[in-house]
Amino acid sequence: MRKRYKIFLISFILSLPFWWGINSLAGNLEDFLFWQEISKQPEIFTAKANQQILKNEVERLKIERLQESLKN
Numbered sequence: 001m002r003k004r005y006k007i008f009l010i011s012f013i014l015s016l017p018f019w020w021g022i023n024s025l026a027g028n029l030e031d032f033l034f035w036q037e038i039s040k041q042p043e044i045f046t047a048k049a050n051q052q053i054l055k056n057e058v059e060r061l062k063i064e065r066l067q068e069s070l071k072n
Helices: 002-040 042-071
Strands: none
Touching: 002 042
């Protein structure tokens, strides 16, 4: 029984660098593909920027409305 645990732990420890490498590769590949797509279609980037501007404006208006309701 202890031999099985040892084999399991050794195989687990030896497989960790492989999975960390896969995880790192996935992150880098995702960034690469994202920027490649952005370079082909800059409208995506513009839409994302407009979405962020709109979100900030909505937050600002919420704060103003809350301040006005507290004054009254």
